[in-house]
Each structure stands twice: as structure tokens, then as C-alpha cells.
Amino acid sequence: MIQFQFITAFLLIVLGIYAFLAKRNLIKLILALDIIDSGIHLLLISLGYRIELNEVPTAPIYTGYETLKSPMVGPLPQALVLTSIVIGVCVLSLAMALTINAYRHYGTLDVRALRRLRG
């Protein structure tokens, strides 16, 4: 039995790859990049989950209501995904700037018109 978190993450990744293959608009390609990013984040976050027998794990934050014994999910994937989200925002802004320049230079967003890139 495969968990539904994994299935959702893989569906998002495959959907992003499909959009990369099928779409020819630059804005849609950037959206596909973001969808693949979301799928990878969901996969990594769900890898840090923990199942105990009688208790439900909480977020890895001591707010005073838990004791030290209560189970917590793994904090390491959350920290690395936090780094990954910021890098995703960076890639998004830079790709958006390049797309705006390409639209200004060519007058269209179609990738087939950008095929003949002259220096």
C-alpha cells in the first residue's frame, strides 16, 4: 500500500514534466518548474513523518505543553525544504526577468519563435 502523500508528490512531478513536454509558452514553462518544485517539497516533507503506536507526533517545536518524551516528526527535512523554497523563489524571479526581456526582444512568448537565437 503506497501512501497517498507519495502518490500526490509523484503526480505533481509527472504533471510538471508533462507541461514541460507539451506546452510552448514561456510563462507556462515557469509554472511547470514551480509545480515540480512543489512536488519535490511534498515528497521530502512526507519522508520526515513518524508513526508511533499510541501517540500522534507533533511539530518539532517545544512550546511548553509537551514533555520531552512526546514524539516529534523529523526536523531535518523541514529545514532543508525551507532552504529549497527560498531558492525556488530566486529561480522564479530570475526566470521571470529573463522572460520579460525575451518578450521585449522578440514580441512573443512562443518557444518556437525563440528557436533561432541570434547572438
Added chain:
Amino acid sequence: MKKTIAYLSLLFILGVLLYVANPNYGLKFGPGGDDWKNLRYTDDYYITHGVQEVGGTNIVTDIVFDYRGYDTIGEATVLFTAIAGAVALLRPWRGDEE
């Protein structure tokens, strides 16, 4: 023909990913008990020692800023460079001033 091959390869990728995620062969979802201690010992160390060693009660912030600080420095550099590149790409061009 090309499109058929592309979509078949997509299905192949999805099948490989689902095969990898099967708990009988590959990834285990949510290990608990002894498996948690054996497989996720780094997370267990951070949870049990984080408050004494770093001081913050938010373990994720402890990891981001103390244990994995080099990651955060590289990520801050990436953020700075990307914003600088975007602002430099979108500056008004030379022949543009009305």
C-alpha cells in the same frame, strides 16, 4: 509518433517512481520505534539535544541557523545574487528614456 513516445516515457517514469515508493521494496513511510532510532538517528539527535546545545525551542530554526549554518550562508548568497541579477536585467535600457 514522437508524442506517443513522450507520453509513454512519462508513464514509465510514473511507474518507476511508484515502484520506488512501495514500502515492500523501497522507501518506508514514517518509521517508528526502533526503526526511528536506527534510520533517523540525525533527527533524533537534533530533537533530544537541540534545546541544550543551541537554546531555541524551535528545532527547525536551530538546524537552519546553527547546525546547518553553511547551507543558510550559501542560500543567502543565492538570494542576493538572484535579486541583483533580476534588478540588473530589468533596468531601463539606454535608448528607452523618453
Added chain:
Amino acid sequence: MRPRCGTDMGLIVKTSARAIIPLIGIFGTYIVAHGHLTPGGGFQGGATIAGAGILFLVAFGLNEMRKHYNKHLYSALEGLGGLVFLGAAMLGIGTAFFYNTLWHNGPIFNGKPGTLLSAGFLPIMNLAVGLKVFTGLVSALVAIAMYRRWRS
């Protein structure tokens, strides 16, 4: 009808934005300042305050944003955030890079875990990264929004 560049939105949107923007700013500052105690941190709080700036840009238009936005000030603040982050990491250079010397044997920021003045350099780093993310995102969004004047 395509909205013209630089105009603002209607009266209802502007009044609502004028009421909501300070609340978003206060909430983002709370997230940044309590980053080592509660869920949140520098990145999330900085992105929240940047959301307030983007709401200002959308509601009041580009001409109003141009009066309140200083490019050199925001660039300097972004660099300052990065330098404060690096300097806080350099505090414990006698032992190692990223050694939390303020928490182990420092004069300040070494209270009981769970209070506001604890956790060594984590509050300083949270403030620095929050400032950096806020100014960076607002700079990128304003740069993208201002680049529309070649065909207007």
C-alpha cells in the same frame, strides 16, 4: 479594458488596504522576532512583510509606490542584512565558525530557553535574514512592475 500603467484601484480596495497593511506588518514582525520560540523564522516573516508591500503596490498603483520606494536604501538594507548575518556567525570564531558563543558563555541572549532573550545569535540572525528577504522580494517585485514603460 486593459488597466493603464501606474493607476490605482478603487476606493474600497484602497480603504481596506490602508486598514490591513499595518496588521500584516505587525504580524510579520512578530513572526520574525519570535522565530526561535514559535513556528516561523526569518524567511517566513520576511516574506509576510513583503506581502504587505506587494499589497501596497497592487492597491495604490505604481506612481504612489515610486514615491515611497528608494532603490538605493533598499539595496543598502539588503547588503546590511547579509553582513549582520555573517557578523553574527563570526562572533564565535575563536572556537569555530557558527559557534554559538552568546548562548554558552555570553553576556546577553543567554536566558532560560523559552524566553525572548535566549538562544544566542538566533534572534540576531532572524532579524537580519528577515530584513534581507523583505527588501529583496520588494526590490524584485518593484523592478518587475516598473518594467512596463516601453509600450504604454
